[in-house]
Amino acid sequence: MIEFAGVTFAYPSPGGDVVALRSVSLSVAPGESVAVLGANGSGKSTLALLANGLRLPREGSVLVDGMDTSDGAHVWDVRIRVGLVLQNPDNQIVATTVEEDVAFGPENLGVEPELIRERVARALETVGLGGLEGREPHHLSGGQRQRLAIAGALALEPAYLVLDEPTAMLDLQGRADVLGVLDTLRERGTGILHITHHLADAARADRVVVLDRGEVALSGTPVEVFAEESLSSLGLAAPPIGELADALRAAGVPVPAAAYTAESVVEAL
Amino acid sequence: MSLGFSDVGYIYGDGTAYATRALGGVTLELPRTGLTLVLGATGSGKSTLLRLAAGLLLPTTGSLTYDGAPVTGPLATAARPVGLVFQSPETQLFAETVIEDVAFAPRNRGRAASESRAAAERALRTVGLDPASFADRSPFSLSGGEARRVAIAGVLAMEPATLLFDEPTAGLDASGRRAVREVVASARRDAGVVVVTHDAEEFLGVADRAVLLKDGAVTFDGPAATLVGEPDRFAEAGLRMPEVLRAQVLAREAGFPVERFSADPAEAAALLGDARGASR
Ligand SMILES: Nc1ncnc2c1ncn2[C@@H]1O[C@H](COP(=O)(O)OP(=O)(O)OP(=O)(O)O)[C@@H](O)[C@H]1O
Ligand SMILES: Nc1ncnc2c1ncn2[C@@H]1O[C@H](COP(=O)(O)OP(=O)(O)OP(=O)(O)O)[C@@H](O)[C@H]1O
Ligand SMILES: [Mg+2]
Ligand SMILES: [Mg+2]
Numbered sequence: 001m002i003e004f005a006g007v008t009f010a011y012p013s014p015g016g017d018v019v020a021l022r023s024v025s026l027s028v029a030p031g032e033s034v035a036v037l038g039a040n041g042s043g044k045s046t047l048a049l050l051a052n053g054l055r056l057p058r059e060g061s062v063l064v065d066g067m068d069t070s071d072g073a074h075v076w077d078v079r080i081r082v083g084l085v086l087q088n089p090d091n092q093i094v095a096t097t098v099e100e101d102v103a104f105g106p107e108n109l110g111v112e113p114e115l116i117r118e119r120v121a122r123a124l125e126t127v128g129l130g131g132l133e134g135r136e137p138h139h140l141s142g143g144q145r146q147r148l149a150i151a152g153a154l155a156l157e158p159a160y161l162v163l164d165e166p167t168a169m170l171d172l173q174g175r176a177d178v179l180g181v182l183d184t185l186r187e188r189g190t191g192i193l194h195i196t197h198h199l200a201d202a203a204r205a206d207r208v209v210v211l212d213r214g215e216v217a218l219s220g221t222p223v224e225v226f227a228e229e230s231l232s233s234l235g236l237a238a239p240p241i242g243e244l245a246d247a248l249r250a251a252g253v254p255v256p257a258a259a260y261t262a263e264s265v266v267e268a269l
Numbered sequence: 270m271s272l273g274f275s276d277v278g279y280i281y282g283d284g285t286a287y288a289t290r291a292l293g294g295v296t297l298e299l300p301r302t303g304l305t306l307v308l309g310a311t312g313s314g315k316s317t318l319l320r321l322a323a324g325l326l327l328p329t330t331g332s333l334t335y336d337g338a339p340v341t342g343p344l345a346t347a348a349r350p351v352g353l354v355f356q357s358p359e360t361q362l363f364a365e366t367v368i369e370d371v372a373f374a375p376r377n378r379g380r381a382a383s384e385s386r387a388a389a390e391r392a393l394r395t396v397g398l399d400p401a402s403f404a405d406r407s408p409f410s411l412s413g414g415e416a417r418r419v420a421i422a423g424v425l426a427m428e429p430a431t432l433l434f435d436e437p438t439a440g441l442d443a444s445g446r447r448a449v450r451e452v453v454a455s456a457r458r459d460a461g462v463v464v465v466t467h468d469a470e471e472f473l474g475v476a477d478r479a480v481l482l483k484d485g486a487v488t489f490d491g492p493a494a495t496l497v498g499e500p501d502r503f504a505e506a507g508l509r510m511p512e513v514l515r516a517q518v519l520a521r522e523a524g525f526p527v528e529r530f531s532a533d534p535a536e537a538a539a540l541l542g543d544a545r546g547a548s549r
Contacts (some may be wrong), residue, residue: 040414143311237443248539
């Protein structure tokens with residue numbers, strides 16, 4: 001379990017501290033997926049950095065399987081358990097070829113070379129980068145770099161995966177593929193914290209947490225959270241397919257709430 | 270016509286062992302005003318197309334003209350400036366403070382400091398950032414969406430005659446996406462605007478024209494309305510259809526007499542409602 005208990009965090013800044021998180025409590029259990037939504041600047045990426053100890057809370061604590069991230073003795077164990085896909089994939093590139101970049105994590109963990117090769121091949125295949133093994137990461141397109149960052153985290157095979165807007169630069173098919181991968185991992189017991197601006201993607205999670213200016217404003221199942229009146233004032237809006245569903249519902253077609261797929265709309269017809 | 274691509278090809282690392290063909294045989298004409306959407310799968314050549322249009326890359330084969338003259342270098346300082354908002358905004362920000370970053374273009378064009386600052390503050394407000402909170406922040410200590418907004422503001426402050434946006438809504442929240450849609454919808458009245466996006470749904474309703482790229486080649490170039498009416502074009506370009514269109518296509522496949530397709534959610538709902546009524 002990843003547990004945030006009363007976490008407050010602030011960035012020191014010349015004009016005074018920027019408080020990014022205030023008394024945040026939430027958890028992610030093994031095999032559970034939690035989506036995090038919130039306006040720009042609401043603290044989502046900060047939350048991600050705290051989840052694997054890259055940043056430490058000013059107040060409160062973050063526990064990973066019972067280990068306090070602020071306890072220096074656990075730094076390594078926490079990093080192994082919590083894989084992180086950063087919002088900007090460029091900040092994650094460490095090697096000069098695609099293949100070495102994905103191998104870097106497992107190598108650091110001391111995984112056997114034979115196994116590393118397997119994992120790297122599998123991860124690259126999963127994200128659709130097979131064939132680009134020898135390419136230089138900085139010479140990839142934006143979406144290809146984002147897929148590379150995801151492959152790097154997959155190859156670590158972590159107990160928990162924290163993904164900060166992992167599909168922001170992907171085409172719709174790529175986005176659907178990544179969501180499929182996350183579903184599979186969850187079924188295998190991986191705990192997932194998925195930061196996104198897409199309500200349709202969050203609708204697939206077990207639970208949704210909405211951040212507002214560093215505080216947890218809403219939390220619950222997708223159906224509960226998406227029914228909240230306050231959604232739009234929190235900077236969230238239903239995707240166009242949701243608007244379509246709402247309009248149909250208003251016209252008397254029994255479309256279920258949080259119906260953010262074409263299938264669920266047609267089903268209701 | 271402002272930008273003209275004539276049989277343009279681009280190869281990264283041409284002549285080296287790492288040569289990668291990004292575009293081939295692209296012929297396009299971008300008008301002086303109006304909104305053109307460029308859609309395509311990951312790696313299809315969209316960002317390369319925009320870098321060429323901004324004069325940041327020069328064609329490997331074929332030729333490119335701007336206002337009738339051959340393009341030989343960056344167009345940011347042309348008489349009719351071309352502004353490009355990069356896919357990764359971080360690569361675009363450079364100054365010590367947000368306000369200096371956004372005021373750079375007007376300063377560079379010789380505008381007075383106070384006038385430049387006013388223009389920059391206006392641009393920041395347009396993208397939903399309050400100058401009072403953001404002007405003096407470092408552009409490198411922002412959240413992802415805040416950084417994209419600053420990058421967009423910096424290009425708006427250039428007052429470009431041609432505006433190129435590479436994934437302008439990626440990483441933006443609902444209000445940020447709305448702001449970008451409004452910027453684009455108003456800019457296209459007197460500027461040529463090109464938007465590269467995976468978020469076709471966000472712009473299909475306001476676009477004049479759509480271009481689909483697949484593996485560096487154009488597979489569709491026509492009115493956005495035509496693309497909406499022929500959604501098979503998406504699959505042809507290796508793309509998944511936007512969800513609103515997919516709902517209408519699935520409904521028709523399921524036997525509902527869907528008369529025509531619409532990219533607008535409200536109109537699509539009306540069309541689906543009618544189809545449901547007719548099939549009862
Ligand atoms: N390095 C930093 N120094 C100072 N302030 C920062 C830094 N990084 C982020 N902030 C500020 O902290 C707050 C939270 O930022 P964070 O990146 O967590 O937001 P976010 O929810 O991920 O936003 P986005 O959707 O735009 O990515 C914002 O107000 C931001 O400006
Ligand atoms: N600097 C570079 N050096 C070598 N190859 C590159 C470089 N930039 C892009 N490429 C390659 O050129 C092709 C087109 O890339 P481009 O960035 O134009 O794609 P894109 O359509 O913008 O993709 P995305 O949606 O992922 O941003 C890809 O195969 C990519 O790997
Ligand atoms: Mg963020
Ligand atoms: Mg691109």
